Amino acid sequence: xxxxxxxxxxxxxxxxxxxxxxxxxxxxxxxxxxxxxxxxxxxxxxxxxxxxxxxxxxxxxxxxxxxxxxxxxxxxxxxxxxxxxxxxxxxxxxxxxxxxxxxxxxxxxxxxxxxxxxxxxxxxxxxxxxxxxxxxxxxxxxxxxxxxxxxxxxxxxxxxxxxxxxxxxxxxxxxxxxxxxxxxxxxxxxxxxxxxxxxxxxxxxxxxxxxx
Numbered sequence: 001x002x003x004x005x006x007x008x009x010x011x012x013x014x015x016x017x018x019x020x021x022x023x024x025x026x027x028x029x030x031x032x033x034x035x036x037x038x039x040x041x042x043x044x045x046x047x048x049x050x051x052x053x054x055x056x057x058x059x060x061x062x063x064x065x066x067x068x069x070x071x072x073x074x075x076x077x078x079x080x081x082x083x084x085x086x087x088x089x090x091x092x093x094x095x096x097x098x099x100x101x102x103x104x105x106x107x108x109x110x111x112x113x114x115x116x117x118x119x120x121x122x123x124x125x126x127x128x129x130x131x132x133x134x135x136x137x138x139x140x141x142x143x144x145x146x147x148x149x150x151x152x153x154x155x156x157x158x159x160x161x162x163x164x165x166x167x168x169x170x171x172x173x174x175x176x177x178x179x180x181x182x183x184x185x186x187x188x189x190x191x192x193x194x195x196x197x198x199x200x201x202x203x204x205x206x207x208x209x210x211x212x
Contacts, residue, residue, distance in 0.1 A: 008069040011050075013162040013173040014061040016078065019154040023056035029088050031195040034059065037081040039203055045073045048205035050170075051177045054195035055184060060177040062170075064205075070161065078155050089150050170207070 018024055025031065031054045038061070042049050045068040053060045065073060164170045176183075181193035190198060197204050 008071065009065050011064045011164040011170060012062070012070060013164060013177070014063065014070075014074065014159055015058055015161075016061075016074065016159040017058045017156040018056075019156050020152075021057045022152045022154075024153045025054050025059060026056045026195060030085055033084045033088060034081050035195075035200065035203070037077055037084060041073060041077040041080065045076065047073055048207075049197075050204060050207060051174045051197045053177050053180045053193070053197065055181060055186070060180055062164075062173055062177055074159055078159075082153070082155060085153060086150055089153060 025034065034054055035052075038049065038052060041047070042063070046066055047068065048064040048066070049061065050064065051060070051062040063073070162173065164173055178196055178198055179190045181187050181196060182190040187193045190196065193199075
C-alpha cells in the first residue's frame with residue numbers, strides 16, 4: 001500500500017529502508033554513491049541537509065524542504081542513487097566469481113577490526129548471498145548469478161517521515177541520527193562510523209535560528 005505523506009514542506013527526519021532488510025547500503029562504493037546523490041539532489045531541489053547516517057539496512061536523513069515537495073525529493077534521490085549503484089555493481093562484478101561478491105560479513109569484519117571486537121560479537125544479519133540461497137533452496141556453497149545479487153539491491157518503496165516542529169525535536173533527531181550506528185552497537189564511538197554526517201561536516205547546511 002502506498003504511504004501518504006501529508007506534510008510536504010518543512011523540516012523532516014527521514015528513514016528509508018532496503019527491501020526485505022537486505023544489508024546492501026554499506027557494501028563497497030555504495031555509501032559514497034548515496035552521499036554523492038544526496039548532495040546532487042539537495043542542490044537540484046533547493047533543500048538543506050542537517051544530518052545523515054548510512055547503515056547496512058537503512059538510511060537516516062534530516063532535511064528542510066523549501067521549494068520542492070518532500071516526496072519529489074525522496075523519489076529523485078532514491079531513483080538516481082539506485083541507477084548509479086546498480087551500474088557500479090554491474091561494472092565491478094563483471095567477469096568475477098560471485099562467491100567473491102562483497103557481503104555483510106566483510107562489513108562486520110571491518111567494523112570489528114576498527115572497534116577491537118571479536119568476530120563472535122558480530123551482528124547476526126545474514127549476508128546477501130545467504131539470503132538469496134535460502135530463498136531459492138540452494139546450498140550455501142552455490143554461488144548465485146550476477147543478476148540475482150543485483151536484484152536484491154532494492155529500496156523499500158515507502159519511507160518514514162517525522163515532521164520536526166520545534167528546536168528541541170530537531171536537536172533530539174540530529175543526536176539520534178548521529179548516534180545511530182553506536183546505538184546499533186556497530187561502533188564504540190559515533191565518530192568511528194565512516195558513513196555518518198559527523199565525518200562530512202562540509203556537506204551539512206547551517207541551521208537558521210528557529211523562531212517560535
